[in-house]
Amino acid sequence: MNFDMILAAAARLDGHARHTPLLSSPFLDQIAGRRVLIKPECLQHTGSFKFRGAWSAISALAPEVRDCGVIAFSSGNHAQGVALAAKAHGIPSVIVMPADAPALKIENTRALGAEVVLYDRATQDRDEIGESLAVERGLTLIKPFDNPFVIAGQGTIGLEIAADAADLGVTQAELLVCCGGGGLTSGIALACATRAPGLRVRPVEPEGFDDVARSLISGKIETNAALSGNICDAIITPHPGEITFPIMKSRCGPGLTVSEDQALQAMAQAFLRLKIVAEPGGAVALAAALYRGDALEGDTVIAVVSGGNVDPAMFTRALATL
Amino acid sequence: MNFDMILAAAARLDGHARHTPLLSSPFLDQIAGRRVLIKPECLQHTGSFKFRGAWSAISALAPEVRDCGVIAFSSGNHAQGVALAAKAHGIPSVIVMPADAPALKIENTRALGAEVVLYDRATQDRDEIGESLAVERGLTLIKPFDNPFVIAGQGTIGLEIAADAADLGVTQAELLVCCGGGGLTSGIALACATRAPGLRVRPVEPEGFDDVARSLISGKIETNAALSGNICDAIITPHPGEITFPIMKSRCGPGLTVSEDQALQAMAQAFLRLKIVAEPGGAVALAAALYRGDALEGDTVIAVVSGGNVDPAMFTRALATL
DSSP, rough: OOHHHHHHHHHHHHHTTTOOOOOOOOHHHHTSSSSSEEEEEGGSSGGGGGHHHHHHHHHTSSSHTTTTTEEEEEEHHHHHHHHHHHHHTTTOOEEEETTTOOOHHHHHHHHTTTTEEOOOOOOOOHHHHHHHHHHHOEEEEOSSSSHHHHHHHHHHHHHHHHHHHTHHOOOOOOEEOOSSSSHHHHHHHHHHHHHOOTTEEEEETTOOOOHOOOOOOOOOOOSSOOSSSSSSSSGOOSSOOOOOOHHHHOOOOEEEOHHHHHHHHEEEEEEEEIIIIIOTTGHHHHHHHHHHHGGOSSSSSEEEEEOOOOOOHHHHHHHHHH | OEEEEEEEEHHHHTTTSOOHHHHBBHHHHHHHSEEEEEEGGSGGGGGGGGHHHHHHHTTOOHHHHTTOOOOEOOSSSSHHHHHHHHHTTTOOOEEEEETTTTTHHHHHHHHHHHHHEEOOOOOOHHHHHHHHHHHHHEEOOOOOSHHHHHHHHHHHHHHHHHHHHHHHTTEEEEEEEEESHHHHHHHHHHHHHHHHHEEEEEEEEETOOOHHHHHHHHHOOOOSSOOOOOOOOGGGSSOTTTTTHHHHHHHHOEEEEEEEEHHHHHHHIIIIOOHHHHHHHGGHHHHOOOOOOOOSSSSEEEEOBBBBBOOOHHHHHHHOOO
């Protein structure tokens, strides 16, 4: 896993992933008490950064392997990223989802061209179902974060930030990243280590689900006590990845946490001042930029808004904080 | 008013206005029954395309004229565009607004650095107030659309669309533009006439406020019967401009109209599929792309989303259509 893999991913993604702009607003600068730049990956295909990693991993497969198709376990952003990237490559994709996943998510994933296989969480083992399907059909498993090509794909965001921030004269800043398993954080950190070493990459997590922050403190992989019970569901994972954690350990931190209310308020500010739609888990880095100034250094902060797949009811709840 | 003025405006805006991306979603293609590309100018500074025209006009002034400051009549997007562009140039701006304008708009315009002068609609004459201020202080009036430099600034959107659509292989398409006084429409039409002659520029207006569509049919400037009573307030003007209309007459049309419900539904789809915030008047072109397929030709349509300055209550109303 090295910088050249990110450059190679960028070449494969060229013309397929969107180069998202850097946004800003004087009103957000005022709240934060420093300059704030926002990287809106909610504007990426399928509404989250996950499309980059999925495309990177699928495009890195040998054609004869790729043509057999891919499989992923996800009911969220990774599922949509894999489905659309597979469709664009003209290959089949199978997405394994719990039968009780929201109907809209199942429908959306199917509409993006995937075959959705449902399993019963109470009686069936997800991994067993996936493995037997993979063997039967020769499908390649695309993991959501612990895959070097996925990490390299997310790292292309770091290349764009490094270049676009430098164009704005920014080479020293805190760079806050919404963090689940660490694919996005570690990819961006690897890219910036070479291209923008003055940007300090810091993972942001929901309060009470700060496995990465604690792992960075203890120096070993820590786990979350719970895996549900927070609106930032898209970035709640049991623990950092085996590939992502060593990268984060050597290049990232310290971690930050935000409350659910802060995430909702950041969603509302993104609506009001940036005209973008952020989901709760996708808004935690912006929330830290705006409301955790006490824990930040320097005069500039860059925040990645990682996704915008939020239902109208939750979005309305965020707007009510205004 | 010619193409070279748009190139000159682009040079002045370079590094100051955002180059907004072209967005798309397979779900929108499905609704429209053709390929849909979206130019999200809601992501421009101050949340609308108006920043471009304001910057273009202010930067085109001789320094000694510019330094005296500028003045504009507006309670909406043009006010914010002028205020921020003036502030960035380090010059004073005066925005004349009715005293009964929403408090938040007044506050926002002040926060962007403008001096807000309020007048009483019942007892005072706006133009008189503006003129006496302009003479007294040597302020230059920045009109919202009937100014060649403003039109040239909006025309830079056409340059970006022409280049970015060509990168996607699109050189033949309907290009739908939200239309008030016609600054945006005429600027884009002038740019595309040279750079992308296969794009047919068509103004989109709210039903019942279709002065431009009717003017294009009759060949002379027609007026609207009413100036209020529609949620698309940002694009309701008495009639097309004296400079913009001849350009539109020779290069644009036929016009399209959409209902308020269609505008709200387009806002909801922009939320759901593009993760952007559109205001009602900013969503009419997308609404026509999605719901007026009967009146469109060809396999590709490009829609400009011109602004996103909408209050939470109206946005919630749009989400309720989902």
